[in-house]
Amino acid sequence: MKKSAQPTINDVARLAGVSKKTVSRVINHSPLLNDDTRKRVLGVIDDLGYIPNPQARALALRRNFLIGLVHDNPTAQTVLSVQQGILETLRETEFELVIHPVNRGSPTMLDDIRRFLERQRLFGVMLMPPISENDELAALCDEIGCHYVRMGSAELDASEHMVASNDREAVRAATQYLIETGHRRIGLVLGPHGFRSARERRQGFEDAIAAAGIALPASLTADGNYTFESGLAAGDRLLDHLPRPTAIFASNDEMAAGVIHAARQRGLEVPRDLSVIGFDDNPIAAHIWPPLTTVRWPIAAMARSAALKLVGDATGQGNAAAEPAIFLSSLIRRASVAPPPKVD
Template identity: 60%
Template structure:
């Protein structure tokens, strides 16, 4: 059966992942140029805030833009600029809430800009990780990338960004003095403050649940803990220090270990909230009352901190604010920032949040 006369063959169009467009086409730079009576390059200059343009021309173009509701096509710009107007968020899913809060901060910061956010989990551990990220960055060509802990500690990743001409910001770790590439918080200091409160309340037997080895965040927290102890002239007996990996189950194990000691601690600082929840569960199970018989402090101020009972005293990490700040460091030129980034600190303030899990020792 012959095809319709006019039909040459199956159209190649069907192959394209294209879907129909109902609403009228959007205006292009050519439409604007025609309406304003200038060349498209001039319109381009206005869009890109070129300084070599007279006010008169600029205004004429801006009016035409407004009249047509013109929005530059990001795909075309991406092709011409060899850069996509995107920020990539690279993370290794340490904690959902953390990622999402940070993400939220970044989105707050770029809300009124032309940027969008690309999320990309990476598999630390995998040996193809570096290649995967390279391919990702080469393909997506984002303006910049944000590295969340723990992968922010990977120097090779930073070097890769550097090499590919992708701006980057490392969050919560690495050299604090590199204000161009780092955002962090004063965790050590605030942990010391929190543990100091325990000492003030009269605690002398204070336990510690560590974070995973090799994590800078964990090292910071541990160092703050020791600082508080030595300030008080105390030392940490080996059996009062339990290993951990930021997981709830590690908290359970640590709790079992610490609370089974002949002379158990009267207070325990846990390197994050999840582990604190684990320790608290063990205490409940053993009939040890919190905070009467045992004070507990966590770190993160995750939702868990308020959901458990009694509500957990913890260190709030300004992760969302760090997201905002990271975006400002990364792409100040896209954000119309009032206060120049240089004026803002790149070490954000963590705070100790006191809830119901801390009291003086029983006597």
């Protein structure tokens, strides 16, 4: 038996009593249609089981149905959380995600990204921190006509090109919680140099310390790079200080876990002898012992909104311009904070 041919856009147009251009506008979610026409065409598409040809659509729109994610991030969990948020938005659409890691220290980074964007003919691109903080990269996207959204820890761009969290305010509140609990000798594990998130989180910590009238020596600040190993090393440096800090704020959860490990190696108990707070609320925060008090960074929600800013209008998922630009982090109180030990 001869297999029946797949329905075409011509079949849809003929049965719906409209032009091919009108069918194309329905498929591409054009606002230039009345609801009756849109419903009639969609009904025919459903009845026929017509599936639009993505290659043909890409040729007509001069863009592929691809969303790029460009990052240079040392923490795998952050990248996974961003991917999760994007894919939730792209699910059941024609769009696919293409991931492109780069080296922000390379002198050819901008040229490499230009080649990637031009070769893939992306519908849009999401830029993760810290490279999202590069204004030259944003200008490059504008130059080649690639819609972009930048993710960050502070406002970086106009609302349609940005999703950001309030890291400075969130860390100020977390540090204030330690102060209210009775701590005065509080150590800080910094994030990597050159990251806006590290700068914002340090500033939030220093804001809270200054507001409480606490003077801390520079030796209660230790460098880190958002990894467990750097948190372990930083924890050792801070716990070598005399008098020892009674609490430590680490600029992400991986480093906070390293601090807890450093404390245990010295026979210290968290939170009896040392309170610890992290930032992110990654799965590690709830899985370590004791469960970690941390700042919940709404990274997946930010990624979902960023993806909607890129494809929302094209997929009919909502008004991309109405998507929020600022997302608020919140303190999650668990078992790693207690009043400081009493001094005999």
